[in-house]
Amino acid sequence: MAEIAVGIDLGTSNTCVALMREGQVEVLPNAFGERTSASVVHFHEDGSVEVGNSAKAKVIHAPAQTVSSAKRLIGRYFFSEEVKKAQAIYAYEICEAPNHGVRIEVNGEEFSLPEISAMVLREMKQIAERHTGEKVTKAVITVPAYFNDNQRQATKDAGRIAGLEVLRILNEPTAAALAYGFGMGLNQRVAVYDLGGGTFDISVLEIGKDIFEVLATCGDTFLGGDDFDDRIIDLLADEFVGQYKINPRNDPFAFEKLKLAAENAKKQLSVDEEVRVTIDCVLNGPDGAPLGLERTITRAEFAVLVQDLIQRTFKVCDEALQQSDLTVRDLDGVIMVGGPTRLPVLREAVKHYFQQEPRVDVDPDEVVAMGAAIHAASLVGEAQDSMLLDVTPLDLRIGVAGGLAEPVIERNTPVPIEQTRTFTTFRDHQESVEIRVYQGDHRHAEKNTLLGQFEFSGYQKGLRSDVKIDVTFEIDADGIVNVTATDQATGQQASTQITLSSGLGEEEIQQMIQQDVAGRVATAGVQTPAPGDGPAALPAPPPPAPPKSVFAPAAERESLFGTGDQDLAGAAGDELELDAEGDTDLDLLDDEELIQLTEESTSGPLDIGAADDDGFFDTSGDDLSGPEIELTDEEIV
Amino acid sequence: MAQAAIDPHEIHALARIMDELDYYQLLNLKPGASTAEIRRAFHSSSRSFHPDANRTLEEPLREQCERISKRITEAYCVLRDPRRRKAYDARLESGSSLRIQLAEARQSHEEQRKAERRGATAQGRQFHGKAEAALKRGDLAAAIQNMQMAMTFEANNAGFKAMLAELRERQKAGR
Numbered sequence: 001m002a003e004i005a006v007g008i009d010l011g012t013s014n015t016c017v018a019l020m021r022e023g024q025v026e027v028l029p030n031a032f033g034e035r036t037s038a039s040v041v042h043f044h045e046d047g048s049v050e051v052g053n054s055a056k057a058k059v060i061h062a063p064a065q066t067v068s069s070a071k072r073l074i075g076r077y078f079f080s081e082e083v084k085k086a087q088a089i090y091a092y093e094i095c096e097a098p099n100h101g102v103r104i105e106v107n108g109e110e111f112s113l114p115e116i117s118a119m120v121l122r123e124m125k126q127i128a129e130r131h132t133g134e135k136v137t138k139a140v141i142t143v144p145a146y147f148n149d150n151q152r153q154a155t156k157d158a159g160r161i162a163g164l165e166v167l168r169i170l171n172e173p174t175a176a177a178l179a180y181g182f183g184m185g186l187n188q189r190v191a192v193y194d195l196g197g198g199t200f201d202i203s204v205l206e207i208g209k210d211i212f213e214v215l216a217t218c219g220d221t222f223l224g225g226d227d228f229d230d231r232i233i234d235l236l237a238d239e240f241v242g243q244y245k246i247n248p249r250n251d252p253f254a255f256e257k258l259k260l261a262a263e264n265a266k267k268q269l270s271v272d273e274e275v276r277v278t279i280d281c282v283l284n285g286p287d288g289a290p291l292g293l294e295r296t297i298t299r300a301e302f303a304v305l306v307q308d309l310i311q312r313t314f315k316v317c318d319e320a321l322q323q324s325d326l327t328v329r330d331l332d333g334v335i336m337v338g339g340p341t342r343l344p345v346l347r348e349a350v351k352h353y354f355q356q357e358p359r360v361d362v363d364p365d366e367v368v369a370m371g372a373a374i375h376a377a378s379l380v381g382e383a384q385d386s387m388l389l390d391v392t393p394l395d396l397r398i399g400v401a402g403g404l405a406e407p408v409i410e411r412n413t414p415v416p417i418e419q420t421r422t423f424t425t426f427r428d429h430q431e432s433v434e435i436r437v438y439q440g441d442h443r444h445a446e447k448n449t450l451l452g453q454f455e456f457s458g459y460q461k462g463l464r465s466d467v468k469i470d471v472t473f474e475i476d477a478d479g480i481v482n483v484t485a486t487d488q489a490t491g492q493q494a495s496t497q498i499t500l501s502s503g504l505g506e507e508e509i510q511q512m513i514q515q516d517v518a519g520r521v522a523t524a525g526v527q528t529p530a531p532g533d534g535p536a537a538l539p540a541p542p543p544p545a546p547p548k549s550v551f552a553p554a555a556e557r558e559s560l561f562g563t564g565d566q567d568l569a570g571a572a573g574d575e576l577e578l579d580a581e582g583d584t585d586l587d588l589l590d591d592e593e594l595i596q597l598t599e600e601s602t603s604g605p606l607d608i609g610a611a612d613d614d615g616f617f618d619t620s621g622d623d624l625s626g627p628e629i630e631l632t633d634e635e636i637v
Numbered sequence: 638m639a640q641a642a643i644d645p646h647e648i649h650a651l652a653r654i655m656d657e658l659d660y661y662q663l664l665n666l667k668p669g670a671s672t673a674e675i676r677r678a679f680h681s682s683s684r685s686f687h688p689d690a691n692r693t694l695e696e697p698l699r700e701q702c703e704r705i706s707k708r709i710t711e712a713y714c715v716l717r718d719p720r721r722r723k724a725y726d727a728r729l730e731s732g733s734s735l736r737i738q739l740a741e742a743r744q745s746h747e748e749q750r751k752a753e754r755r756g757a758t759a760q761g762r763q764f765h766g767k768a769e770a771a772l773k774r775g776d777l778a779a780a781i782q783n784m785q786m787a788m789t790f791e792a793n794n795a796g797f798k799a800m801l802a803e804l805r806e807r808q809k810a811g812r
Contacts, residue, residue: 168689211680379692387684408740413714416688418707419738474707477688 003380005138005167006128007175007372008121010155012071012224013197013339015039016366017124018373019132020383025179025370028131030123036365037127040068041119043106049520051123060260063091063252065106067116069226072198074113074158075151075503078102082222091252101503112504114154115517118161122518125162139164140376142368144199145171146219146393148439149451149481150503156478157504162518167379169478172196173203174214174390175371176337179362181207182374182386188332189215191320193350193358194368195313196338198224202317204324204331213389215324216412218316223309225266225340231305232262232297239295240282246291254283265297270342274298303345310349317353323412334358339365389414392475397448399436401426405445408473418474422488425467432457435471437483451481456494459487643685645698652701659735660712660725668726672717679713714739720746754796761791768800777808 006028009016014036018027027035034053042055043065050058059066068090076082078096087094093105103110121141128136141164143155152169159166173192181190186207194201201219205212236258240248248254261277268275275297281290321327336358340346350358362370377383391412397405398421408419425433432455440448459467468488475481486493504512661668664678684690686706691699715721721742728737728745737745756762764787771779784801791797 167692208680211684213676213680379689381693385684385690387680387687388689389680389683389687406740410739410743413739414710416703416707417710417714418704419711419740421738421740476703 003138003382004128004132004134004136005140005376005380005382006124006136007140007142007369007374007376008124009142009172009175009366009369009372010071010117010120010158011036011039011196011368012069012199012226013039014365015120015124016369017128018366018369019128020373020377023383025373027366027369028127030127031130035363037120037123038068039071039117039120040066041070041116042066043109045107047107047109047520048522049119051120051521059091060253060256063256064093067092067104067106069198070104070113070116070120072226073102074117075148075154076102076113089255091256111517112508114158114161114504114509115512117155117158118512118518119521121158121162121164122521125164126521137163137165138167138376138380140168140170140175140372140379141166142170142172142175142372144194144196144219144221145173145201145203145214145217146199146221147479148394148449149479150449151221152479154503156480157509160509161512163513163516167376169480170372170375170388171201171203171214171217171390171479172368173201173217173335173337174205174212174388175369175375176335176367177203177205177207177212177371178374178386178388179367179371180333180335180359181212182371183210183384185209189326189330190333190335191317191331191354192335192337193313193317193341193354194337195340195346196224197226197340200224200313200316202313202320204320204326210384210386211389212386214391214414215326216320217391217393218320218323219393220312220316223312225338227309228266228306228340228343229259229262231309232265232302233258235297235305236262236277236293236295240291240293243293244285244291246283246285248282251283257282266302266343269297269299269302270344299345306345310346314349314353328354328356331356335367336360337364337367390477390479391415392417392479394439395441395448396473396475396481397438397440397445398423398471398473399434399438399445399453403445404443405436405438405440405448409475411441413475415475415479416477418472420470420472423469423471425464425469428463429461430464430467431461433469433485435483435485437473437481439481452483454483454485454494456485458490458492458494460489643691645694648686648698648701648705651705655705655708657735659729660716663708663712664716666716670716675713675716679709679717682709711736711739715742718742724749750796753794754800756787756791756797757794758790761787761794761797763787764790765797765800768804772804777804777811780804781808 004019007018007020016027016036018025029035030037030052032053037052038056040052040056040059042050042058042062044050055066056068059068069086072082073086073094077100079100083094083102095103095105095110097103097110097112101112103112104116105111121139125136125139139159141155141159143152147155156166156169173194176192176194177190181188187209189204189206192201192203192205194203199219199221200223201217203217204215206215207213233255237248240246240258248258257279261279265275265277277293277295277297279293282293283291285291331354334350334354334356336347336350341350341358341360341364347358347360374383374386375388378386392409392415393411395407395411396409397407400406400423408421409417423433434453434455436445436453437451438445438448439451442448456469459469461467470486470488472484472486473481474483484493655663661670664675664682666674666678670678683706686702686709688699688703688706691702694702715725715737721737721739724742724745725737728734756765764783768780768783768787771777771783781801781804784797784804788794788797788801
């Protein structure tokens, strides 16, 4: 028996774990028999932690001790839009850590996002161990294809803190395609439409027998099923305001009730034409009397509420098709992934856009975990080979003089890949250079996401044209970025696994592993669900289904497939605005002009040697504050 | 994949001579290979060298495989893109290097286009320059005259043609 390696779909709303054994993929249900568990962590007063649907039910009574949707925050900076939005809607305390990091404070203790996610992952590990009766230490964990390096790295850290060796960070749509096409000898082009709780991805793949090549992937990390819920919450809240002139949004308990009701209403609309929302007590009125709410929502009304959200996904689809040089007519199949794709309104829209019936054979909540399990088994030699050739979702850029960011590796370039570019110093006899690495599609550095920066000083100093520094950018098969600077003259090197300043350092991770932070998760199966404690607030879970295989019976198999962000905007306010000089047509600048531009701007004093260690974004003085390097005319290969 | 997908000696050998191979040689292709052939070659090479296929290899074999895998991706990215491939072929012909960086290949194509627009002959460039200057002054008629002159030296310059056509459009619209 080879090693056990599981596949985990760590979702914004729900998490699912699957295992492939002897050619069969099974989703492993939790102690309650549920095949997915809510990605919610509840902290008890004694410091112990509960994960899953029972934890989610606690949000109504203890919203500040119940952390949900951690995936929306993982790998983000404190000043990012997403964090602001989360602060507005979640009752738990979100605070700032050094270097613009994010921490969650519960009962006076602070936790990083990787630690929160690690608790969810530990729960999955325990579920798998209960099923196999063996230690489970290896996993493939999936992430949205559009996740940047910061988010991927943080997710990988979460796996390690949970006590797992992360064999591969796999893109969710790619995993879904694998679950559909594995071992079937397909020769097709497919699109994977993946709308999760908090993110949207579209990937276009070419499947040739057992090779799954991603042609393009595009996405929106600010768009998901939660946004659909929000529309219903707004509807209900407005209704409440209309009736009682009291805004329930200001009361965290009332808000949680509306949220749960909205979520359930959305799910019910997948089954019924209309749903009646009844809440006995949203909150108590000024006289202490309970104020309730009743509202009927029809499918048609819901369709109007979310129309613009659905259209936004198709804009992203247009982009992906264009990037892969295909049209909808070239596609042999469309795979639907993610809970929200159950919504009839969405299915209709997708069918209309792609001009074909989307595939929904495999449960959209489980297909990603199943694909991850297949790949995990393949990596440890438990399954036949399948080759996944994936791409990087975002342009990788280096900051150059003038506040600009030059692309080095374009989005949708296959990985793993390595590229080297040669730079020179900004001034003669410059003491050190600051290398800043970004991801995003903007020419202006501050409009991209900063992945990290490091100072390089180990080169032979000299005239600016004489110094030649090779900067090597590497993206591995997990989509994780590594950057090395080398002096051509001395061979001196400085390198960094690009970790965002808000991310965790290796020492911190080691400490968390040692302290077994994830060990606070109560051993699954020990606690028995108390009445009203379990998933009662949710629709009843389906009875534990027998393990399901992705492999349809032979007869059916034939028929498968139918015969940036604004993250840095706030912090980088001091950066030079080239536009202010009326130079609006920056795209037309060629290198010659760029160098000229940078020369003109040297008039200000540049304190280059003194790189500021305090913070990422602190600009040193009144200079351009862009990294003090520029492209050489002649690039050395 | 418990065993290596490929003979360790072959990995060693390829890692050693990789820098002396051009992209076609690396992917085992003929210089005129079609896009479909390039894709097939990429798939079959990845099957041998992709990190997923060599997870259990010992160092330094694993590291060598990863290095080869990255170079294979680079070769594929250049050869599958007609514009990049053109820039690369030109470079191979000049004998200056066996590699080209992706951003550079894109850029070199852009530069070529820009140079084309400026003109291939001294006279062509001269009149094109005068036309640009006239345009900056807002003298559309002079710009058109100069472009007509430029065209007498480079009748087939697509950039010149396009510019002249556009200027005439503007003149028409202005009336």
